[in-house]
Amino acid sequence: MQDTRDIVVLMKDGDEAAFKELYTAYSPGIFSLGYKVLKNREWAEEVVQETFLKLWIHREEVDTEKSLWPYLYVIGKRICFNKLRDLKYDQRAVKELYLNIVLAEEDNKVHYNELQSLLNGAVAQLxxxxxxxxxxxxxxxxxxxxIADELGLSTHTVxxxxxxxxxxxxxGLKKSDYIYFWLFFYFFYFFQ
Incomplete structure (x- = not known):
C-alpha cells in the first residue's frame, strides 16, 4: 500500500482507484462512528456512503498536509447529528400525524352520534x-x-x-341542512 498522503493526492486528481483504496481503509472507522451514535446498522451504512460521497465531491478541498481521518471523522459526525435531528423531526411529525388521526376519529364519532340521533328522531316519526x-x-x-313473508305483505307493498x-x-332531514348526514345517509343506507 502506498503512503496515505500519496493516495489522497491521487484521489484529489480524480483517481477512482485511489478513492476506493481510501474507502477500504477508512470506511470501517466511519461505520463504527455511525453505529455508535445511531445504534442502527442501516443508518451507519448510510453515514459511510454519505461521508465518502462528500469526500469525493469535495476532494479538491482536502488538505494533503494533514491526516485524512480527522477530516472524515468531522464529516461523519455531522452526518450522524443531522440524521439524529431528522429522526427527531420525523418522530415529532409521526406523533403529530397520530394525534391528528386520533382527533379526527373522535370528531367522526361525534358526527356519527349526531347523525344517528337525527336519523333515530326521523325514524321515530314513522x-x-x-x-x-x-x-x-x-x-x-x-x-x-x-319482510313480505314475515309480515304477510306482498313484496310490492314492502x-x-x-x-x-x-x-x-x-x-324531513333536508330541513336540518346537515351535509354530513346526507353523506352518511346516502352511502350507508342506499348501498347496503
Whole structure:
C-alpha cells in the first residue's frame, strides 16, 4: 500500500482507484462512528456512503498536509447529528400525524352520534308499520321478500313502504341542512 498522503493526492486528481483504496481503509472507522451514535446498522451504512460521497465531491478541498481521518471523522459526525435531528423531526411529525388521526376519529364519532340521533328522531316519526319495515330492512338486513313473508305483505307493498320511508326521511332531514348526514345517509343506507 502506498503512503496515505500519496493516495489522497491521487484521489484529489480524480483517481477512482485511489478513492476506493481510501474507502477500504477508512470506511470501517466511519461505520463504527455511525453505529455508535445511531445504534442502527442501516443508518451507519448510510453515514459511510454519505461521508465518502462528500469526500469525493469535495476532494479538491482536502488538505494533503494533514491526516485524512480527522477530516472524515468531522464529516461523519455531522452526518450522524443531522440524521439524529431528522429522526427527531420525523418522530415529532409521526406523533403529530397520530394525534391528528386520533382527533379526527373522535370528531367522526361525534358526527356519527349526531347523525344517528337525527336519523333515530326521523325514524321515530314513522308509523309503527313503517318503523318495523325500516328496522327489518336496514338494521337487520332482511330482503324485501323476507319482510313480505314475515309480515304477510306482498313484496310490492314492502317496496312501496321503503320508497315512502326514504322519501319521508329525505324530506324531513333536508330541513336540518346537515351535509354530513346526507353523506352518511346516502352511502350507508342506499348501498347496503
Amino acid at each position: 308509523s309503527e308499520r313503517q318503523r318495523l319495515v325500516w328496522k327489518m330492512s336496514r338494521e337487520e338486513g332482511f330482503t324485501h321478500q323476507q 317496496k312501496n313502504h321503503i320508497v315512502q320511508i326514504l322519501k319521508f326521511l329525505r324530506n
